[in-house]
Amino acid sequence: MKVFRTISEMQSYSKSLHKDGKTIGFVPTMGYLHKGHLSLVKKAKEQTDAVVVSIFVNPTQFEPGSDLNRYPRDEKGDIDKLESNGVSAVFIPTVKEMYPEGYQTYVEVTELTKNLCGRFRPGHFKGVTTVVLKLFNIVQPDKAYFGKKDYQQFRVIERMCRDLNINVQIVPCPIVREKDGLAMSSRNIYLSKEERKDATIIHRAIEKGKKMILENERDAKKVIETMEKMIREKKTLKKIDYISIVDLHTLKDVSFIDSDVLIAVAAYFGSARLIDNAEVILNADYDA
Ligand code: AMP
Numbered sequence: 001m002k003v004f005r006t007i008s009e010m011q012s013y014s015k016s017l018h019k020d021g022k023t024i025g026f027v028p029t030m031g032y033l034h035k036g037h038l039s040l041v042k043k044a045k046e047q048t049d050a051v052v053v054s055i056f057v058n059p060t061q062f063e064p065g066s067d068l069n070r071y072p073r074d075e076k077g078d079i080d081k082l083e084s085n086g087v088s089a090v091f092i093p094t095v096k097e098m099y100p101e102g103y104q105t106y107v108e109v110t111e112l113t114k115n116l117c118g119r120f121r122p123g124h125f126k127g128v129t130t131v132v133l134k135l136f137n138i139v140q141p142d143k144a145y146f147g148k149k150d151y152q153q154f155r156v157i158e159r160m161c162r163d164l165n166i167n168v169q170i171v172p173c174p175i176v177r178e179k180d181g182l183a184m185s186s187r188n189i190y191l192s193k194e195e196r197k198d199a200t201i202i203h204r205a206i207e208k209g210k211k212m213i214l215e216n217e218r219d220a221k222k223v224i225e226t227m228e229k230m231i232r233e234k235k236t237l238k239k240i241d242y243i244s245i246v247d248l249h250t251l252k253d254v255s256f257i258d259s260d261v262l263i264a265v266a267a268y269f270g271s272a273r274l275i276d277n278a279e280v281i282l283n284a285d286y287d288a
Contacts, residue, residue, distance in 0.1 A: 001082060002089040007098075007138050010091045014052070014140040017088075022049035026141030026168075028132060031055040032072040032186035033081050036176040040145040041085050043173050050088040052139050059095055060106075061127030067271075072189050091139065098134060106130045109156045109163070115251050116152045116264055117275065120241045128153055129160050136168055143169045147176075149183050151262060151277045152251060175276070177203065183276045190272035198234035199269045202276045205230040209245070209263045213280050218257045220245040231267060241266035241273070248279060258282075 004010040017024055025044030029037050037053075044051045055078055062068035075092065082090050106126050112118075113125040136144065146154040158170045176184050181203035182196070191199060205227040212223050224243050231237060246253055248260045257280075264277040 001079070001087055003079065004089060004091050005093060005097070007093065010052075010089070010093075010138050011140070013089055014138075017050050018140065023142040024048060024140065025051045026135070026139045026144045027051065027053045028135050028144065028146075029053060029055055030057045030071065030186065031078050032074055032189070033078045034176075034184045034186065036147055036149060036184040038081065038085055039176050040147060040173050041082070041087060043171065044143065044145050045086055047171070048141075048143055051086070052089045052091060052141065053082050053087050054091040054093075054135055054139065056091075056093055056098065056131065056135075058098075058127055058131040060099070060130060061124050063121050063123050066121070067187070067190075067273075072186055091135075098131070107133050107160065107164070109159050112152065112156050112159050112251055115246060115253065116242060116244060117266060118152065120266065125153070125156050129156060132157055133160065133164075133166070136166060141168055143171050145171050145173055147174075148172050148277070148279075149175045149185070150275070151264065155249070155251060181207075183274070185274065187272050187274065190270065192236070192270055195236040195269040195272065198236045199272075199274055201231050201234050201237075202265050202267060202274060205243075206263050206265060206276060206278045210278050210280050213245075213257055213261070213263075213282075220253070220255050220257055220261075223257075223263075227263075227265070231265070234269070236269050238268040238270060241268075 025048030027040045027044055057071050059068055107129045108126045109129055118125050154172050161168055180200045182200050209223045209227045217223055227243050244264050245261050248262050254261055260282055261280050262277055266275045
């Protein structure tokens with residue numbers, strides 16, 4: 001597996017792959033890799049000839065006062081995991097390499113970023129779209145893989161590619177969970193034992209909300225109230241940013257549920273901000 005730290009090395013490697021007629025599957029990450037990340041790598045390996053993974057903790061997507069400085073890192077462990085999962089190259093640039101002095105260009109998706117995490121993390125998605133477009137220009141992938149764990153991010157990137165005619169196919173991948181239902185996340189490392197246990201309520205509340213809708217509850221407020229009650233019972237809950245039921249495509253709040261929706265939650269347990277979600281497809285068969 002090749003390890004590249006400069007943009008020019010990465011670009012010439014991609015160019016040589018394309019010259020040999022190979023397709024490139026790309027998985028952008030911030031490192032501290034877990035099975036969720038590796039599921040994207042696996043999908044990319046199935047669908048493309050060479051898999052490139054980037055590891056970059058992107059400062060422009062961390063709003064002031066968030067966890068940029070303590071974001072977990074384990075470069076050696078990450079490289080070992082990627083190597084044993086058959087990745088062709090890993091791209092690990094420095095902040096200076098990505099944002100040299102004088103940097104001043106940003107990309108923004110304006111509507112899809114207004115609700116959910118965009119409401120609570122000003123500037124976050126502008127940082128995400130900017131870095132992803134830069135990474136696409138560097139890696140030149142045919143397909144790029146994003147987890148539905150960050151559902152809004154997936155929709156925002158999909159929109160950016162459509163709007164700016166970026167010739168990269170965005171492939172959404174299912175959420176990978178721990179045995180007790182907690183969505184895997186690099187940020188779970190921040191949780192104490194008690195917080196870790198309490199945090200499983202997020203997934204259970206979302207599943208309860210999904211069940212209510214599939215059993216014909218149409219009033220979003222009622223579903224949200226039930227979920228909120230469940231989550232608020234947990235002692236280590238610090239704050240709920242949102243419990244929302246939104247249109248699957250526009251991500252706008254829905255009050256009467258008569259089409260496919262996303263149930264999405266962002267809440268703090270201790271100092272860890274956790275997000276999770278589930279799609280609710282109305283006319284699919286449902287096994288209660
Ligand atoms: P991150 O390193 O947190 O920026 O995540 C990199 C990519 O992995 C993003 O596309 C995430 O949505 C995806 N990802 C993170 N956690 C999970 C998970 N539990 N299941 C599926 N994909 C995930």
